[in-house]
Amino acid sequence: MLTLVLSAIWLMLPAYIPNNVAVLVGGGLPIDMGRHFIDGRRILGDGKTFRGFFGGLAGGIAVGALEYIVEVSTGISLFSSLSYYHAIRVIVLLVFGSLAGDMAGSFIKRRIGRERGSPVPLLDQLDFVGGAFAFGFAFGSPYMGSLFTKEIVVTVLVITPILHILVNYIAYKIGRKNVPW
Numbered sequence: 001m002l003t004l005v006l007s008a009i010w011l012m013l014p015a016y017i018p019n020n021v022a023v024l025v026g027g028g029l030p031i032d033m034g035r036h037f038i039d040g041r042r043i044l045g046d047g048k049t050f051r052g053f054f055g056g057l058a059g060g061i062a063v064g065a066l067e068y069i070v071e072v073s074t075g076i077s078l079f080s081s082l083s084y085y086h087a088i089r090v091i092v093l094l095v096f097g098s099l100a101g102d103m104a105g106s107f108i109k110r111r112i113g114r115e116r117g118s119p120v121p122l123l124d125q126l127d128f129v130g131g132a133f134a135f136g137f138a139f140g141s142p143y144m145g146s147l148f149t150k151e152i153v154v155t156v157l158v159i160t161p162i163l164h165i166l167v168n169y170i171a172y173k174i175g176r177k178n179v180p181w
Contacts, residue, residue, distance in 0.1 A: 101131015
């Protein structure tokens, strides 16, 4: 069981990292450039910025590439069970999908009238996972499927909300987030 949980966390690190990096380096010009959707509400809001997006993209890809190097040097065989090209392909898809899923979550929150920082249970914790899986399985298959077995996917869906709440609470305590969720 512990091996399954640790494998799930390891495989998801490229998807877990981008939104944390985005919080740390974000700010500046919002991706929606202040525009409003047809419902009169902001498309995404001020929390989704170009600097955060590209910082998150770089951070997630760097972590995934580092994981691959660690695996090769230690004999661990998760990402390194794939060729370098296919591993990086899956990693980039996880990272990009994570950021896209988080933006989709913000878009949905704006549509239902929720403002930045207001909690929407499960959407807040799993939007980025849904995006990572959607991009990974749509564009990285069969390589994605060889890494993310049904057991890994279920484990990710169970542990991610817990990890998400814990990380956000820490970010709140150190002053990087305005709310603890």
